[in-house]
Amino acid sequence: MATADGFALPELPYALNALEPHMSARTLELHHGKHHKAYVDRANELARGTPVHGLPLEEAVVTARKHGVGPLFNYIAQIYNHNLFWQSMTPEGGQPPRQGALLDAIRATFGNVDAFRQQFIKAGLGQFGSGWVWLVSHQGQLEIVAAGNAETPLTDGKTPLLVCDLWEHAYYLDVQNRREEFLMRWIDQLAHWAGAEKRLRATPPR
Ligand code: MN
Numbered sequence: 001m002a003t004a005d006g007f008a009l010p011e012l013p014y015a016l017n018a019l020e021p022h023m024s025a026r027t028l029e030l031h032h033g034k035h036h037k038a039y040v041d042r043a044n045e046l047a048r049g050t051p052v053h054g055l056p057l058e059e060a061v062v063t064a065r066k067h068g069v070g071p072l073f074n075y076i077a078q079i080y081n082h083n084l085f086w087q088s089m090t091p092e093g094g095q096p097p098r099q100g101a102l103l104d105a106i107r108a109t110f111g112n113v114d115a116f117r118q119q120f121i122k123a124g125l126g127q128f129g130s131g132w133v134w135l136v137s138h139q140g141q142l143e144i145v146a147a148g149n150a151e152t153p154l155t156d157g158k159t160p161l162l163v164c165d166l167w168e169h170a171y172y173l174d175v176q177n178r179r180e181e182f183l184m185r186w187i188d189q190l191a192h193w194a195g196a197e198k199r200l201r202a203t204p205p206r
Helices: 025-047 057-066 071-087 101-110 113-126 179-190 193-202
Strands: 131-138 141-148 159-165
Touching (some): 057 071, 101 113
Antiparallel strands (some): 131 141, 131 159
């Protein structure tokens, strides 16, 4: 998302308290209104006068990455990652598909939804320090990708379907250091499976 004024902070797709009790209004308020907003503001400052200025967000992420991992990439990628993070959750979350393309793909790759769930949680726990854990589609296959800091599988030509934020600011107020509890709550109560299905169907055939 880019406008004449640069990158924008999107509205959350639900009320601040809509994800309670699994994610508190206070966490969402700070995460969206302070952390995400700070990424947007800083990215706009850094992008001024560079080749990414005025590009659509996804293109800006990929272009910035080609110039290396530095502040410009980090701040722009964090905008993209957070945009998808909000879209990856819903108050009616945690309801895996019972039929359709996404379920077929999960079965083909992981065996079943529970096996996917376990691998996703394990990957999120195994990511040392700050970062993200993703479900992506790549060349007709699903993959779980965990990556540090602002890294995003978009730069590897993969299609992100779901993402969970592993930075402590995503969960510390709610569950303190218990990242495993956060990941379980996230996948069981908040994950927006219908959104993932929509993104999978929108993936161009390769
Ligand atoms: Mn975050």
